[in-house]
Amino acid sequence: MLKKILLGLVVVLVALCAFVATRPSTYSVQRTATFKASPDITFALVNDFHHWGKWSPWDKLDPNQKTTFEGAATGVGAIYGWSGNDDVGEGRMTIEESKANELVRIKLEFIRPWQSTNATSFAFSPAADGVSVTWKMEGHNDFMGKAFSLLMDMDAMLGKDFDNGLAAMRKVAEAETQKRAEAEAAKLAAEKAAAEAVAAQNVAASTP
Known part of the structure; x- marks a missing residue:
């Protein structure tokens, strides 16, 4: 009886391993959002790692x-x-390609709690209200990764983080864009006031 049970377990394990092996060897997660923000301000939030904390x-x-x-x-x-x-682990990101206001391509390396290398990109395109941002991550699944995919959908797991990240990026980019617009408006108002003051002085000086 014990031999039959062990044989049955072996058969189940072999079948499970065979099924895991048929799982996709790659995965891709992508999300897009549109901001009412300046493309260069949005681009800078990604192209400069010092801004990622925002x-x-x-x-x-x-x-x-x-x-x-x-x-x-x-x-x-x-x-x-x-x-x-354990929530953030350890890793490293390196920008490998950067096109102003168009694309930032990053090599993403996880070191802990597991080791893997992924390709991440941010694509920026003009939109009616400002700029559209597409955040994408692609990676390869080894055997353990394929087994993990049986329990957790990578798109569902990371997609929520991407949505939250883009929402936070939108808030920062739109605030910075509004701040710039207000500064420019104030500058134009000051220049107009100065020009009017000079014109008034010229009129006064030319009046007998």
Whole structure:
């Protein structure tokens, strides 16, 4: 009887492994949002890792996490590293391609709690109200990754974080855009007032 039970378990495990092997070897998560914001302001929030703390959905998970900035200040060659609790783990991001107001492509490396390398990109395109941002992540599933996909849908797991991150980015980008518009309006008003004052002085000076 014991032999039959063990044989049955072996058959089940073999069948399970065979099924896991048929799972997709790649995965992709993508979300898009439209901002009423300036494209260059929105682009800068991604192209400069120093701004990620303003909108990243993961930065608030561990307020004590350690972060490092290396390489270029912005754009290609900029490197951002983090190490924190079990919620954030440890990893590194490196900007590999940067096209102003169009694209930022990042190499995303997870070190802990598991090791993997993924391709992440942010695409920016003109929209009627400002700019449309598409955040995409692509990766490969090894055997363990395929097994994990049986229990958790990667799109469902990361998609919510992407939505939250884009919502936070929208808030920051729109606030900065409004701040810039107000500053420009104030500057124009001051220039107009100054011009009117000079014109008034000229009129007064030319009046007998």
